[in-house]
Amino acid sequence: xxxxxxxxxxxxxxxxxxxxxxxxxxxxxxxxxxxxxxxxxxxxxxxxxxxxxxxxxxxxxxxxxxxxxxxxxxxxxxxxxxxxxxxxxxxxxxxxxxxxxxxxxxxxxxxxxxxxxxxxxxxxxxxxxxxxxxxxxxxxxxxxxxxxxxxxxxxxxxxxxxxxxxxxxxxxxxxxxxxxxxxxxxxxxxxxxxxxxxxxxxxxxxxxxxxxxxxxxxxxxxxxxxxxxxxxxxxxxxxxxxxxxxxxxxxxxxxxxxxxxxxxxxxxxxxxxxxxxxxxxxxxxxxxxxxxxxxxxxxxxxxxxxxxxxxxxxxxxxxxxx
Amino acid sequence: xxxxxxxxxxxxxxxxxxxxxxxxxxxxxxxxxxxxxxxxxxxxxxxxxxxxxxxxxxxxxxxxxxxxxxxxxxxxxxxxxxxxxxxxxxxxxxxxxxxxxxxxxxxxxxxxxxxxxxxxxxxxxxxxxxxxxxxxxxxxxxxxxxxxxxxxxxxxxxxxxxxxxxxxxxxxxxxxxxxxxxxxxxxxxxxxxxxxxxxxxxxxxxxxxxxxxxxxxxxxxxxxxxxxxxxxxxxxxxxxxxxxxxxxxxxxxxxxxxxxxxxxxxxxxxxxxxxxxxxxxxxxxxxxxxxxxxxxxxxxxx
Amino acid sequence: xxxxxxxxxxxxxxxxxxxxxxxxxxxxxxxxxxxxxxxxxxxxxxxxxxxxxxxxxxxxxxxxxxxxxxxxxxxxxxxxxxxxxxxxxxxxxxxxxxxxxxxxxxxxxxxxxxxxxxxxxxxxxxxxxxxxxxxxxxxxxxxxxxxxxxxxxxxxxxxxxxxxxxxxxxxxxxxxxxxxxxxxxxxxxxxxxxxxxxxxxxxxxxxxxxxxxxxxxxxxxxxxxxxxxxxxxxxxxxxxxxxxxxxxxxxxxxxxxxxxxxxxxxxxxxxxxxxxxxxxxxxxxxxxxxxxxxxxxxxxxxxxxxxxxxxxxxxxxxxxx
Numbered sequence: 038x039x040x041x042x043x044x045x046x047x048x049x050x051x052x053x054x055x056x057x058x059x060x061x062x063x064x065x066x067x068x069x070x071x072x073x074x075x076x077x078x079x080x081x082x083x084x085x086x087x088x089x090x091x092x093x094x095x096x097x098x099x100x101x102x103x104x105x106x107x108x109x110x111x112x113x114x115x116x117x118x119x120x121x122x123x124x125x126x127x128x129x130x131x132x133x134x135x136x137x138x139x140x141x142x143x144x145x146x147x148x149x150x151x152x153x154x155x156x157x158x159x160x161x162x163x164x165x166x167x168x169x170x171x172x173x174x175x176x177x178x179x180x181x182x183x184x185x186x187x188x189x190x191x192x193x194x195x196x197x198x199x200x201x202x203x204x205x206x207x208x209x210x211x212x213x214x215x216x217x218x219x220x221x222x223x224x225x226x227x228x229x230x231x232x233x234x235x236x237x238x239x240x241x242x243x244x245x246x247x248x249x250x251x252x253x254x255x256x257x258x259x260x261x262x263x264x265x266x267x268x269x270x271x272x273x274x275x276x277x278x279x280x281x282x283x284x285x286x287x288x289x290x291x292x293x294x295x296x297x298x299x300x301x302x303x304x305x306x307x308x309x310x311x312x313x314x315x316x317x318x319x320x321x322x323x324x325x326x327x328x329x330x331x332x333x334x335x336x337x338x339x340x341x342x343x344x345x346x347x348x349x350x351x352x353x354x355x356x357x358x359x
Numbered sequence: 360x361x362x363x364x365x366x367x368x369x370x371x372x373x374x375x376x377x378x379x380x381x382x383x384x385x386x387x388x389x390x391x392x393x394x395x396x397x398x399x400x401x402x403x404x405x406x407x408x409x410x411x412x413x414x415x416x417x418x419x420x421x422x423x424x425x426x427x428x429x430x431x432x433x434x435x436x437x438x439x440x441x442x443x444x445x446x447x448x449x450x451x452x453x454x455x456x457x458x459x460x461x462x463x464x465x466x467x468x469x470x471x472x473x474x475x476x477x478x479x480x481x482x483x484x485x486x487x488x489x490x491x492x493x494x495x496x497x498x499x500x501x502x503x504x505x506x507x508x509x510x511x512x513x514x515x516x517x518x519x520x521x522x523x524x525x526x527x528x529x530x531x532x533x534x535x536x537x538x539x540x541x542x543x544x545x546x547x548x549x550x551x552x553x554x555x556x557x558x559x560x561x562x563x564x565x566x567x568x569x570x571x572x573x574x575x576x577x578x579x580x581x582x583x584x585x586x587x588x589x590x591x592x593x594x595x596x597x598x599x600x601x602x603x604x605x606x607x608x609x610x611x612x613x614x615x616x617x618x619x620x621x622x623x624x625x626x627x628x629x630x631x632x633x634x635x636x637x638x639x640x641x642x643x644x645x646x647x648x649x650x651x652x653x654x655x656x657x658x659x660x661x
Numbered sequence: 662x663x664x665x666x667x668x669x670x671x672x673x674x675x676x677x678x679x680x681x682x683x684x685x686x687x688x689x690x691x692x693x694x695x696x697x698x699x700x701x702x703x704x705x706x707x708x709x710x711x712x713x714x715x716x717x718x719x720x721x722x723x724x725x726x727x728x729x730x731x732x733x734x735x736x737x738x739x740x741x742x743x744x745x746x747x748x749x750x751x752x753x754x755x756x757x758x759x760x761x762x763x764x765x766x767x768x769x770x771x772x773x774x775x776x777x778x779x780x781x782x783x784x785x786x787x788x789x790x791x792x793x794x795x796x797x798x799x800x801x802x803x804x805x806x807x808x809x810x811x812x813x814x815x816x817x818x819x820x821x822x823x824x825x826x827x828x829x830x831x832x833x834x835x836x837x838x839x840x841x842x843x844x845x846x847x848x849x850x851x852x853x854x855x856x857x858x859x860x861x862x863x864x865x866x867x868x869x870x871x872x873x874x875x876x877x878x879x880x881x882x883x884x885x886x887x888x889x890x891x892x893x894x895x896x897x898x899x900x901x902x903x904x905x906x907x908x909x910x911x912x913x914x915x916x917x918x919x920x921x922x923x924x925x926x927x928x929x930x931x932x933x934x935x936x937x938x939x940x941x942x943x944x945x946x947x948x949x950x951x952x953x954x955x956x957x958x959x960x961x962x963x964x965x966x967x968x969x970x971x972x973x974x975x976x977x978x979x980x981x982x
Binding site: 091120124131136137140141154247356 | 905
């Protein structure tokens, strides 16, 4: 059984301007010890999925479909059960570490709080455990006494990882854990996450807009566009041989190391991500697509099998692979 | 819009202003509470203006009320009863509206003029002018408002204009701060630089570019300053610092206390002026906040 | 908190105090050239009597000399003589301070209940509770404090007879100890409640908007994700942040409310600073007014300083680090 499974998840925010469908039918499963990557531009619904897993969406948001944590539907839980599941079954490494840590409380205190909430240990034991967690993420234990503003961006991100590990969660959701960090620190944080995942047998759902980060880390990769998964398959293959034109554009946006041609001429993607409250008709990508045909503006195809273990939501898929 | 180029700048400006006024009215019409407040305000202003035509000031002069019943309860003849001299409370409240509204508005105008002057000078010229003006503003902000007003009023003597002056001189600093911060952000914007590059003088830049952009905010803050002025006038008058020749709501309350209306349970003397104050202050506050919310969308849902 | 930060704040407070002293002198000796004039106006006084009066109140010499004399006098802690009975101003004010601190302290504690209400209102923004709390605070804001006092007096003291009408204690009462204390509390209850009513709305509004500011913060989302209850998220994570502006306001307000209780004290004949002020206005007793203004300004300046220092204690990011 998967530790985390999304079944046809729909999330619609309510706003003054009407409903905003942010996630439109996403199915995804995460097996024990697996790493799954979820990629896409900002606004494609990937962070909404992270919040949806722990039922953290704002009041009034419509959710349909199922989110199963260890086989149990999160949206059918009673409030007490939900609070118990949060942080123990699944924990989130939030993005933007500066704003995710409470500025007026010491970081150690914020980690201890989670431990004391979910495990029956003494405050002293919680403090010891906090020190161990900090050491595990590569920080001296005495950093627990610091306030968030006294730490560097990379250190804060490490604190957030330690915080996420506090209650030994089965699933770790990393929501853009490396944005706003400089490249060196990014690499360190990524290495840390990989190492922890290996050591502790964590199941990791890795959310990012940076496709290149995912290919090295993830066994499986899902690419999202406008609230849906448009391509999915083994990480390396998806990056090396994209089937969906959107994935192709994303992959091309990152220079291939050692290839001067791609470095000198990075192929970007024209246009802005679509507004979820006013999606284009047909395939939502057709307005930005280089290979769009006439039918793309009216025909919205679902995921199609493109190769063994690979699927993509594009009319060109069969043409390319029959 | 295609023949925009042929429209004169002045006509274009007016068209834009008309459009924004229409948009403003549309937003206001949606806010029922603000609209009700506007109606209440208009009602009070009309009452204050027509008072001399519908009634006679001499009717509640102590010299002429010798034959009136003393402490009459509210009735058909005396709508709100009479006081210890036989004067009609209703007439006093009606005429009190004139002083309270006048002081409220006049003191606010003085506040706004002083505050805008200081704020624009500080924000526009910057440097040591800014430093000195802001230091003074900070000093004034710390001085306790009411004691300062009381001390000033007792030093200057009891007159209507002194009250206006006292309120104006004690309440300009917050307006000055507001205007200054607004000017600072405007100064950063491109078009002021462009106006300067094109050779516009300082007076031109201030008059054409800074003032029109600061005005909406100042307008909202004006509407919010009026109730504070009215409340201050009320307190000063209650403490016996009002103009002895005029009747104001605070003055009526002072007289009601002196006449022991509270301890002898003559509620009709001290309830009506208070209710009038509450209505006007509430109306100004609600309308001012609605104005502010429309002019500054960031403040919505607060 | 660094020593430099402390020094800067203290120097700022001293400069403000110097400004107030100068304004004070300017008001009573320049705007109002001769404060003793009201004493001999309309009276048949000999020139030598006037001269001795002027000397008694330090009115001889140029303005500059008078200013220096005033400063010297202040440094000695001497506030001059009251025009009524020639008592020391410092003694007259000294007697009035404790009743005021008692009244203002109690009413401020009551009014600070508004902070809790404001947090809750902000946390549930737009709820029925929020709407009624906001309406209530707008309504009390629109009422002059002394008018609330008049209505309360008329209703609870006169009509229902629950509270005494005025004063610090029953006239001629020989009660001591506990019964004297109870008598004083009984006298203080109504003015304290009235003052609290007049200020509770402001605390509520500030607490509410401070809470609303924090509502969209990411760390609240994280706190929720950890599995904390809604009330725990509010208490442990939102309130410590929303508290910052509220604490500053409370400290500053305490300085202002001492001067703000003037009308209410006068209405209830509470023998404090406020009543003293309104009596000095009626006199007019300028030396007393001058001393009072200095005291009330100093109270606000001190309260501001305390607010700054408190803020830097509560917010680890502040404090000139």
